[in-house]
Ligand SMILES: [Zn+2]
């Protein structure tokens with residue numbers, strides 16, 4: 102767990118996970134949390150969507166690993182997310198187009214547009230992107246190796262398909278789900294399509310049964326209220342994640 106939050110302070114990093122040292126899910130804070138050597142070991146990055154708290158470190162990571170990584174890093178997401186990053190971030194205005202640096206045959210990273218709802222292989226893992234309910238095109242991921250599956254919700258409010266996929270995945274070991282705002286901000290959560298503790302609690306009925314529920318993407322300014330409200334749910338399955346937590350399945 103490199104970044105457990107949906108915002109940035111000196112004590113809170115933006116959303117980033119790292120699986121098996123080599124596959125990242127989202128890139129909110131990869132450069133703040135990993136040494137240069139560890140950054141160069143990242144071979145693939147799965148993106149849930151284009152929002153800044155999920156991609157902010159991507160420009161700096163590709164610059165840092167220039168000449169260090171073994172071959173291009175793969176940045177994977179469905180085509181609409183890839184298009185958004187090409188048009189709005191790596192557009193030679195906000196940041197250089199590193200898919201053509203040093204040249205298009207030998208780039209620092211490649212985008213790979215993946216098909217929604219279809220399993221694909223990424224650095225020894227199998228993953229599948231499923232659309233969720235957010236204000237821009239956003240995808241959750243079910244990710245599996247030979248012995249375990251886990252599911253990442255992406256930024257979302259109440260949704261269905263990702264939980265169906267999670268319930269039917271073999272060896273499901275853990276849910277990673279967002280919860281952004283406290284209950285008194287339910288209106289903002291609804292408009293921006295995020296969970297509060299109350300709406301997350303209702304959503305849990307759809308989760309695969311009896312597996313840990315790891316909560317991330319808390320907005321730092323409301324963290325104290327969020328913690329209290331999540332604790333008051335009295336759900337032993339729920340754990341609020343922190344930066345640098347290490348989980349093994
Ligand atoms: Zn976010």
Ligand SMILES: [Zn+2]
Pocket residue numbers: 150152235256
């Ligand atoms: Zn978002």
